[in-house]
Amino acid sequence: MTELARRRDKDAPREKWDIYYDDVRVGSIGQRAGVPNHVDQWEWKCGFYPGCDRSTAGPAGSFDQARAALEAEWQQLLPTLTEANFQAWRDQRDWIARKQAMWERGEKLPSQQPSSLMRCPCGATFDSHRPAESQIHTPHIYAAQKRDGIRR
Ligand SMILES: [Zn+2]
Structure with a gap:
């Protein structure tokens, strides 16, 4: 025993x-x-x-x-x-x-964590990897590009 x-x-x-x-x-x-x-x-x-x-x-x-x-x-x-x-x-x-262990890795190597956060011309910060959020802000980004004369 x-x-x-x-x-x-x-x-x-x-x-x-x-x-x-x-x-x-x-x-x-x-x-x-x-x-x-x-x-x-x-x-x-x-x-x-x-x-x-x-x-x-x-x-x-x-x-x-x-x-x-x-x-x-x-x-x-x-x-x-x-x-x-x-x-x-x-x-x-x-x-x-x-x-x-995951938390410690994230703490030590913040620069190696790719960020998918984007700043939209409308002022909002959104996660570009989430379709629902991207869908809302994509027209804002195109509108801003058009306005500023940026061509793709
Ligand atoms: Zn937006």
Whole structure:
């Protein structure tokens, strides 16, 4: 059986661990933010989205208590899950990564993104690759060319 593994979340301002089952992030354990000293300083969460509708969470007095609570919860949850549940989470993760990569490419190479936007003599900016928009403005452009004596 696959064991749960934990990875430190280095971006978190406090100690926080992401809990993984295989490559799916199924929960977390971390120090609570902005709570008084006399209450539990840790919290755990068990569940993942999308793919799994059930999610549980609670406070804990220590990391070990949080881990024990999460593992007990996971033993309840795991038998209710199928590969499709995990795949839904992976699909979402992969889609976000693709979107991020596309966005980064677009950010770095704006000059290589051909623009189909045109300025019409009527004052409007339109997308010349969209027939419905081109159709509206084509007569304006011809009229302006005629007026200015430009021959094609
Ligand atoms: Zn126009």
